[in-house]
Amino acid sequence: MFKKDIQPGAKTKVKSSVQRGIRAKVLETYPLLEPHIEEILPKKSQIDQTKLPDRVTLYTLPSTPLFWQHMDDPILPHLTLVHKYPHAFHRLRVDRGAIRFVLSGATLMVPGLTSPGGRLPGEAKGGEGDEEGRWGEKDLSEGEIVVIEAEGKESACMVGVLKSGTGEMKKVKKGVAVEGGHYLGDGLWKLHLD
Amino acid sequence: MADDDAAEESVQQRNVPPAKHVIYCGVCSLPPEYCEFGGTVSKCEQWLKKNNPEMHAKMYSEDAVNEKLSSLSVEARAKAEKDSQKKAAKAEAAATREAEKLANSMIYIKRVERNKRKYVTVVSGLEAFGYDLKKVAKDLGKRFATGSSVTKNAGNTGEEITVQGDVSDDLFDWIEENLENIPEDNVECIEDKKKKAG
Numbered sequence A: 001m002f003k004k005d006i007q008p009g010a011k012t013k014v015k016s017s018v019q020r021g022i023r024a025k026v027l028e029t030y031p032l033l034e035p036h037i038e039e040i041l042p043k044k045s046q047i048d049q050t051k052l053p054d055r056v057t058l059y060t061l062p063s064t065p066l067f068w069q070h071m072d073d074p075i076l077p078h079l080t081l082v083h084k085y086p087h088a089f090h091r092l093r094v095d096r097g098a099i100r101f102v103l104s105g106a107t108l109m110v111p112g113l114t115s116p117g118g119r120l121p122g123e124a125k126g127g128e129g130d131e132e133g134r135w136g137e138k139d140l141s142e143g144e145i146v147v148i149e150a151e152g153k154e155s156a157c158m159v160g161v162l163k164s165g166t167g168e169m170k171k172v173k174k175g176v177a178v179e180g181g182h183y184l185g186d187g188l189w190k191l192h193l194d
Numbered sequence B: 001m002a003d004d005d006a007a008e009e010s011v012q013q014r015n016v017p018p019a020k021h022v023i024y025c026g027v028c029s030l031p032p033e034y035c036e037f038g039g040t041v042s043k044c045e046q047w048l049k050k051n052n053p054e055m056h057a058k059m060y061s062e063d064a065v066n067e068k069l070s071s072l073s074v075e076a077r078a079k080a081e082k083d084s085q086k087k088a089a090k091a092e093a094a095a096t097r098e099a100e101k102l103a104n105s106m107i108y109i110k111r112v113e114r115n116k117r118k119y120v121t122v123v124s125g126l127e128a129f130g131y132d133l134k135k136v137a138k139d140l141g142k143r144f145a146t147g148s149s150v151t152k153n154a155g156n157t158g159e160e161i162t163v164q165g166d167v168s169d170d171l172f173d174w175i176e177e178n179l180e181n182i183p184e185d186n187v188e189c190i191e192d193k194k195k196k197a198g
């Protein structure tokens, strides 16, 4: 989504009614953020929005990026937010070999997740980084928002939308897993607003 | 305040993990564990060593490095190595280009006659050295107790700072003393003799 550097548009204030809507949508999409919502989107604060290329809107408070949204698609978190509340998102893991592809903006392919270093829900293998509940138990369906972590790393390197269900991935072991997400070092990551 | 306390309390009650504080690399901006994938690893390592020795010791110990390598096949390792060499070379070239560009960037201080015996002093080129024109203009206004603002340049191709009054010489000294990024040789005073308004 953000392979190129971004020239941000104007920053505008989000109306309080719209702000309430965003808050509700965030809680609906990420129920586990509920205990933190006052930290993330305090009720009395003023959120700003910035138009980015390709019809993406970035929500910031005051200039710290929180969430972004392509048109009316689901609201996705900025990676700095994911880094703060990793437990609040569905997480998968790519093997070490796939990391450099993710960081160069390549489409994430299924084998990076199904190889021995990768993890899908229900696949905690008792190895390093397989602490309880990290990868969840239930399979995820196409269209769900996932955070991509990496073998041997603590923090996530990408967030995006599943192009295929994880149950299907386990069976087929090939094809596109996540496309057009937000990854470490991309244009959105490098964007600094003041 | 009360709200904050309430939020915190509810977090504790429900045994929810608190917000994590992730450190980001001062060189490449990624979490330091991902520095190895960029082209600035050696600079990143130096930064971490200085700013977070503890994390540095963990991340760059011999064991840690060997472990990383052993998790990849020989083939993948060779590829990754080649890739990171390429990236490093690229970053190096970019840094050299940038340094060359800076070495050739000039700051011009120009005295411009506005009316008879009324002058303004125009400074251009500061942005190439990473200075925020607005901020510098403000500092100059304070320093010379005069009007100082960011203005469009003649060709409308960029911005420069216009200071009211003829302060060329003092300005030259001020730049030398206060703007450390700029070598003295890169600053030049020129006089606008043609009385053409800038």
Ligand SMILES: [Zn+2]
Binding pocket: B025, B026, B027, B028, B029, B030, B032, B034, B035, B038, B040, B044, B045
């Ligand atoms: Zn770094």
